[in-house]
Amino acid sequence: MKTLSILPYCIIALFIALQGHAENQLVTYPAPKGAALNDDFTVRARIPGGEWQEVSPYLIKVDEVKDTKHHVEEASMASFDMSGTVEVSVTYNRGKIETAKVRPLSYQITPRIEENKIIFTLDQPRNLSVEVNNDIFHNLHLFANPVETEKPDPKDKDVIYFGPGIHQLKENKLEIPSGKTVYVAGGAVLMGQLLVENVRDVRIMGRGIIDHTVKMGIHLANARNIYVEGLYTTQCATGGCDSVTIRNLKSISYYGWGDGMNVFASNNVLYDGVFCRNSDDCTTVYATRKGFKGGCKNITMQNSTLWADVAHPIFIGLHSETEDFEVIENLKYINIDILDHKEKQVDYQGCLAINAGDNNLIRKVRFENIRIENFRQGQLVNLRIFYNKKYCTAPGMGIEDVLFKDISYTGENAEISIIAGYNEERKVKNIRFQNLRINGQLIYDEMPGKPAWYKTSDMCRFFIGEHVEDVTFTK
Incomplete structure (x- = not known):
């Protein structure tokens, strides 16, 4: 009788646990061969209790002004998709960690320092800057995206699909016609501009990258009804x-x-x-x-x-x-x-x-x-x-x-x-x-x-x- 009396509660608890587990999702995208990476940081993420997954840190560049002179500095950028709760581990490979910040400060993310690692937990997608020893010019830009709910069919005639890999665009740009969806998958790097000019009803989507060397990576000109989502660009x-x-x-x-x-x-x-x-x-x-x-x-x-x-x-x-x-x-x-x-x-x-x-x-x-x-x-x-x-x-x-x-x-x-x-x-x-x-x-x-x-x-x-x-x- 006692076993029967607690059975419904066990079933409910199991359902809640499974539901919570289903809500925790983590999607990572390995960098393609030949992509410019930065080894200042080693980045990993996992669902709590799960296996750590590698997150590729790309090389990007930022501008530091000192004494009115501009200096180009090399920083890092990494991204993954998530829902629910995800743990993040960032290993600093340039030396000892004295201090660590995760900004914006309004998110109140307090990282834990373990030797040369920074560990923190995210409970929702965030766009972050991870900064070691107050260095804002060699920091890690970490983009935790929401999990994609809509991916176009690569076989659809109205879809221009870029899968994982490095893609050199003809004449360094793609002129997108009206009515088209451009999808740049995670792990894809475009070498060239996406140009939306004198058209309408265009979508640009995905988790990919327009390389940091491409000025004006996305340009919208004299266009109508345009949707752009999820990419990294200049x-x-x-x-x-x-x-x-x-x-x-x-x-x-x-x-x-x-x-x-x-x-x-x-x-x-x-x-x-x-x-x-x-x-x-x-x-x-x-x-x-x-x-x-x-x-x-x-x-x-x-x-x-x-x-x-x-x-x-x-x-x-x-x-x-x-x-x-x-x-x-x-x-x-x-x-x-x-x-x-x-x-x-x-x-x-x-x-x-x-x-x-x-x-x-x-x-x-x-x-x-x-x-x-x-x-x-x-x-x-x-x-x-x-x-x-x-x-x-x-x-x-x-x-x-x-x-x-x-x-x-x-x-x-x-x-x-x-x-x-x-x-x-x-x-x-x-x-x-x-x-x-x-x-x-x-x-x-x-x-x-x-x-x-x-x-x-x-x-x-x-x-x-x-x-x-x-x-x-x-x-």
């Missing part, structure tokens, strides 16, 4: 497009003008879960530029990680068609970690930067739930209407209706942020800071300890200049 620009979704794409560049994910004169663009580490601006929104004409509207970046080795993590405005008074509007940046910002030139500083030029009007911009780590050099916020004669033919028309909500900065390197208009006709208006925290301190108009004769902006080291109206700081 850059991905979107110009003259409508209805674009870019999801879980990784962009790392090291050369001059190495912007990560530009938007030029495009509408209805969504970035979701992307990772950018770039040798120029990580992500920009411009109006007329590079032969693409018109304003921009409905641009969203969410659930993403940005790292600017040079220039801005987020930059809006600057370029436009002076005679057309173009508008950039309805922009959202939500749930973002900013890992670094390094820019000595004051004109090009700002983690969250809006600079209006060329008679453009920038309005209805929302920055929300953004965590900014201790960057090396620059400003937290830069909102200016200016006449930058190097790039513009006129000052901007205005910046209006900008919300900064739930923004935090932890660090000591931020220089004075700037908010400034141009003249009485070209103003910055209606700027709201809600729950702004600097090193844990909440900045708001009635904050305790603020002398009555201080501006609230003095408490966070923001300079609010002339031709600026209605700047508020609230809880």
Whole structure:
């Protein structure tokens, strides 16, 4: 009788255990023969209690600026797919581990150090930087992707399929026709650009790599209804497009003008879960530029990680068609970690930067739930209407209706942020800071300890200049 009474509970427990085991998945992709690898790290992963699997560490390059000079450094990149819980082991092959970090810090991943190994557990897909002894230029970029739920049939006539191996593209590029799906499998390396130009209804998917030597690895131009997901590349620009979704794409560049994910004169663009580490601006929104004409509207970046080795993590405005008074509007940046910002030139500083030029009007911009780590050099916020004669033919028309909500900065390197208009006709208006925290301190108009004769902006080291109206700081 006792055995019968506990049998149902044993069956339930077994079902739960099997279900949990089924949810834990790990997929690795061996690097193809001849691929450029980096032996700074040995990377392994496993389902808890299972066998360790090797994860190939590729060679990539990043840009270090020292004393205004650019130096190309060799870093590492590895990736796998996962669901449930996965353990990761990273062996450091360059010497002794004194300290180790796994960033973004907001993920609260505390690695365990065992001699020359770093061990930690992931309970969901993440895009990470693993850093030993505070070395951010020879680090491991570790991309734990979600397990693929959709793989196209290689035999489908509308599928261009690249299996594992190194693929040299004819004339160093592939021009993708309308209606096609390009699938780059894990373990595949493309030597050449994926070009989506004057077409529609194109998908680019997979877990493969566009080699780090290929500038502008993915280029979207005058296209409509485009979906890009899962690959590693150097850059991905979107110009003259409508209805674009870019999801879980990784962009790392090291050369001059190495912007990560530009938007030029495009509408209805969504970035979701992307990772950018770039040798120029990580992500920009411009109006007329590079032969693409018109304003921009409905641009969203969410659930993403940005790292600017040079220039801005987020930059809006600057370029436009002076005679057309173009508008950039309805922009959202939500749930973002900013890992670094390094820019000595004051004109090009700002983690969250809006600079209006060329008679453009920038309005209805929302920055929300953004965590900014201790960057090396620059400003937290830069909102200016200016006449930058190097790039513009006129000052901007205005910046209006900008919300900064739930923004935090932890660090000591931020220089004075700037908010400034141009003249009485070209103003910055209606700027709201809600729950702004600097090193844990909440900045708001009635904050305790603020002398009555201080501006609230003095408490966070923001300079609010002339031709600026209605700047508020609230809880």
